[in-house]
Amino acid sequence: MAVTSQTSKILTSKLTQQFVNLLSRTLSSEVTNLKDVLADKIPREQEKVKQFRKDFGQAKIGDVTVDMAYGGMRGIKGLVTETSVLDPEEGIRFRGLSIPECQEKLPKGKGGAEPLPEGLFWLLVTGDVPTDAQVAAISKEWANRADLPSHVVTMLNNFPANLHPMSQFSAAITALNSESKFAKAYSDGVHKTKYWEYVYEDSLDLIAKLPTVAATIYRNLYRDGSSIGTIDAQKDWSANFASMLGYSDPQFTELLRLYLTIHSDHEGGNVSAHTVHLVGSALSDPYLSFAAGMNGLAGPLHGLANQEVLVFLNKMKIALNEDFSRTKVEEFVKKTLASGQVVPGYGHAVLRKTDPRYTCQREFALKHLPDDKMFKLVAELYEIVPPILLETGKVKNPWPNVDAHSGVLLQHYGMMEMNYYTVLFGVSRALGTLASLIWDRALGLPLERPKSMSTDGLMKAVGAKH
Numbered sequence: 001m002a003v004t005s006q007t008s009k010i011l012t013s014k015l016t017q018q019f020v021n022l023l024s025r026t027l028s029s030e031v032t033n034l035k036d037v038l039a040d041k042i043p044r045e046q047e048k049v050k051q052f053r054k055d056f057g058q059a060k061i062g063d064v065t066v067d068m069a070y071g072g073m074r075g076i077k078g079l080v081t082e083t084s085v086l087d088p089e090e091g092i093r094f095r096g097l098s099i100p101e102c103q104e105k106l107p108k109g110k111g112g113a114e115p116l117p118e119g120l121f122w123l124l125v126t127g128d129v130p131t132d133a134q135v136a137a138i139s140k141e142w143a144n145r146a147d148l149p150s151h152v153v154t155m156l157n158n159f160p161a162n163l164h165p166m167s168q169f170s171a172a173i174t175a176l177n178s179e180s181k182f183a184k185a186y187s188d189g190v191h192k193t194k195y196w197e198y199v200y201e202d203s204l205d206l207i208a209k210l211p212t213v214a215a216t217i218y219r220n221l222y223r224d225g226s227s228i229g230t231i232d233a234q235k236d237w238s239a240n241f242a243s244m245l246g247y248s249d250p251q252f253t254e255l256l257r258l259y260l261t262i263h264s265d266h267e268g269g270n271v272s273a274h275t276v277h278l279v280g281s282a283l284s285d286p287y288l289s290f291a292a293g294m295n296g297l298a299g300p301l302h303g304l305a306n307q308e309v310l311v312f313l314n315k316m317k318i319a320l321n322e323d324f325s326r327t328k329v330e331e332f333v334k335k336t337l338a339s340g341q342v343v344p345g346y347g348h349a350v351l352r353k354t355d356p357r358y359t360c361q362r363e364f365a366l367k368h369l370p371d372d373k374m375f376k377l378v379a380e381l382y383e384i385v386p387p388i389l390l391e392t393g394k395v396k397n398p399w400p401n402v403d404a405h406s407g408v409l410l411q412h413y414g415m416m417e418m419n420y421y422t423v424l425f426g427v428s429r430a431l432g433t434l435a436s437l438i439w440d441r442a443l444g445l446p447l448e449r450p451k452s453m454s455t456d457g458l459m460k461a462v463g464a465k466h
């Protein structure tokens, strides 16, 4: 078959592009410095977005109804988030990879089966599955950046014991902005094309310091202020965190690796991710932006639900005198609903199936603690709660979410302090929200400012009469 010169040109340019991609992939798998890999990728992504907007900037991606405006903006497509996408039926995909695929493909900790959160961070930032050497480089870098400035340690050590761990966490993160390289560079007049570099530095510093902050809070509140010890640069992020918290069981470290991986990101519209993105769009530095997101995570309809689940289970334990027969449990759940409260750990604003983050925790429990009494109760609730929620006729998703399971796993290994659980969620959420923040600045996304309307304005707009 004759090949026209036009076809030949297209083929050559396609082959050249494939070669460039292959070369770039090969090179980037040998580079262990994440910032260098990113610096290589950013210009190409900027160009891709620029061209896409030039060609399709006016293309429509949806309609907005009055109900959407009153209904918490559900379903409005108005945000760009590169790191992960949530499918209502299938659950989260991190840069295209499902949770089981991440468990299979990402590098594991020493002697463990669960992925290292460092690998997930690399994946979220670059879109590539990292090599063992790349993940080891991140572990080392985070260990080297983990120290806290003395004013933050003093502040943490002086908080009253009745201040919720999430408030302590958020306040300490805000105070860490004394260290912000972005804030300094901005006030020194840095060019906007370089913003991402300083956001990157702050993000890595902050992620590295979060376990130190979190462990200090834990020790102060629940372990008589005992020392968190020192960071070991040979250990991974989760292993250092477990040891600072005072846990030596390797299975707890495994759980922490899984926990910190799966709570990291849930696309861009959830309260914590959206808040970090929104506040970051004002060019508030990563510490201020992330602290704002943590205040959102501390709400009972969002991250605090993992604490609420344990409160709910303990209330049930006491009320039923540990008689977890089906009828008694059903009665308790119905009573909760009748009293105008939610069943924590169930339902979701986007998901319409069992959360794969719940499923992988259930699998962890089946493997490591199949006979745990509280796990059995959680498993029983999985059968009992959905039909009851469906009966109400209004709950859109009757299935369990991530928070329905995490607390009982932590309790199995001795972490009984349920008020603390959202802090662990927060440490993990840094991976996704800060990876996104780096890209927000790399792509030059502007100040976020959607249009709001008054009820009268809306009525007028749609021709409604009073």
Ligand SMILES: CC(C)(COP(=O)(O)OP(=O)(O)OC[C@H]1O[C@@H](n2cnc3c(N)ncnc32)[C@H](O)[C@@H]1OP(=O)(O)O)[C@@H](O)C(=O)NCCC(=O)NCCS
Pocket (backbone or CB within 6 Å): 300, 301, 302, 303, 305, 337, 341, 342, 343, 344, 345, 346, 347, 348, 349, 350, 389, 394, 395, 396, 397, 401, 402, 403
């Ligand atoms: C997550 C959550 C806030 C999503 O809210 P949503 O998108 O508004 O959910 P829906 O559209 O299904 O809500 C419709 C109705 O069902 C109710 N509903 C949803 N989930 C419920 C639950 N687990 N228990 C009781 N009622 C629930 C809502 O409160 C709402 O009631 P209303 O119309 O009287 O106000 C909600 O499911 C919830 O409160 N779950 C419990 C808290 C939780 O687990 N949060 C962690 C989420 S990862």
